[in-house]
Amino acid sequence: MTTTSRRSSGALRGLCLAAALLLLLLASCGLRGAHPGELGQGLRAAAANLKTANLGSEAQERVVLVTGATGRTGLQTYQELKKRAGVRVRALVRNATKAAALLDCGPCGSEQGIFVGDVTKPKSLPKAAFQGVDTLIVLTSAKPIKSKSGKWTFPKGGWPKEVDWKGQVVQFEAAVASGVDHVVLVSTAGTTAPEPPYIPMPGHDFFFKLNAEAVLMQSQLRFTIVKPCGLTNAKVPFASQVGHCDELPHPVTMPLISRSKVAEICVEAAIDPARSAHARFDVCNDPLRPGQADDFDKLFAKAKKLDCFRSMWAPVVEQS
Numbered sequence: 500m501t502t503t504s505r506r507s508s509g510a511l512r513g514l515c516l517a518a519a520l521l522l523l524l525l526a527s528c529g530l531r532g533a534h535p536g537e538l539g540q541g542l543r544a545a546a547a548n549l550k551t552a553n554l555g556s557e558a559q560e561r562v563v564l565v566t567g568a569t570g571r572t573g574l575q576t577y578q579e580l581k582k583r584a585g586v587r588v589r590a591l592v593r594n595a596t597k598a599a600a601l602l603d604c605g606p607c608g609s610e611q612g613i614f615v616g617d618v619t620k621p622k623s624l625p626k627a628a629f630q631g632v633d634t635l636i637v638l639t640s641a642k643p644i645k646s647k648s649g650k651w652t653f654p655k656g657g658w659p660k661e662v663d664w665k666g667q668v669v670q671f672e673a674a675v676a677s678g679v680d681h682v683v684l685v686s687t688a689g690t691t692a693p694e695p696p697y698i699p700m701p702g703h704d705f706f707f708k709l710n711a712e713a714v715l716m717q718s719q720l721r722f723t724i725v726k727p728c729g730l731t732n733a734k735v736p737f738a739s740q741v742g743h744c745d746e747l748p749h750p751v752t753m754p755l756i757s758r759s760k761v762a763e764i765c766v767e768a769a770i771d772p773a774r775s776a777h778a779r780f781d782v783c784n785d786p787l788r789p790g791q792a793d794d795f796d797k798l799f800a801k802a803k804k805l806d807c808f809r810s811m812w813a814p815v816v817e818q819s
């Protein structure tokens with residue numbers, strides 16, 4: 500075994516652990532209360548009316564809509580976008596009271612870019628939220644809860660099939676219908692393992708997230724699909740490394756990434772789609788680069804490369 504292949508199998512083990520941890524730590528900006536039968540109904544008709552935006556001079560700003568904006572990663576993404584020049588940020592939330600408490604949005608109405616809707620109830624999605632949007636950042640995610648018996652489950656109406664699958668696809672449909680240019684989707688690393696035995700949750704959330712990724716990629720939308728390892732609120736003191744297909748260049752013993760880092764990646768992706776679009780990538784901390792900041796030009800350049808198994812070919816080429 501070459502150093503290269505040892506490294507990559509270490510990385511793969513790391514990713515497996517990452518996936519398990521991810522589920523324990525995974526956040527969510529989750530959505531409740533599904534009416535799956537409503538899926539898609541009315542959405543296209545509603546969205547047909549959305550192209551009428553006349554933004555005048557404000558059209559120079561990038562309009563960025565964050566869904567799941569009161570969730571743990573969504574909130575940080577919203578806050579980071581607010582700090583950026585040339586960006587007008589909007590939020591789609593289920594709970595206006597929670598939004599008012601968290602988003603520092605004054606009266607927190609549509610004037611302030613705050614829209615109320617539930618992606619598991621497509622008819623509830625406000626047309627105006629998507630109108631004139633340049634980049635949609637999807638940070639909705641099913642949020643597991645512990646049942647009384649101590650087992651992991653999901654709230655009624657908030658299962659991965661309802662939130663991570665249908666609830667994401669309706670957002671892509673709304674984006675297409677309203678002329679959105681670019682979508683940043685936060686999914687998860689670990690989606691190459693079918694029925695991973697180390698995942699303690701029911702509901703097949705990786706499977707449904709992967710399906711949503713596929714739908715986004717088959718749309719005409721420009722896409723940036725971020726697949727983080729285990730999410731944590733802690734500050735992970737390393738620069739990020741990018742991989743593909745659940746392979747990372749450097750093995751990780753702590754397969755974690757800060758939510759603040761994922762938020763920053765989403766923001767950097769949204770403000771410059773030319774740099775970030777057509778990328779689908781795993782991202783985790785890089786233990787070889789402690790205390791370093793990320794260079795996002797380099798990060799997205801690596802993210803766009805197709806380099807799943809090059810490290811595996813290398814020994815074969817050497818032997819022949």
Ligand SMILES: *[C@@H]1O[C@H](CO)[C@@H](O)[C@H](O)[C@H]1NC(C)=O
Pocket residue numbers: 594595596597600
């Ligand atoms: C909305 O958020 C507020 C504040 O966090 C909370 O007290 C309330 O229960 C939430 N409402 C629903 C329907 O979840």
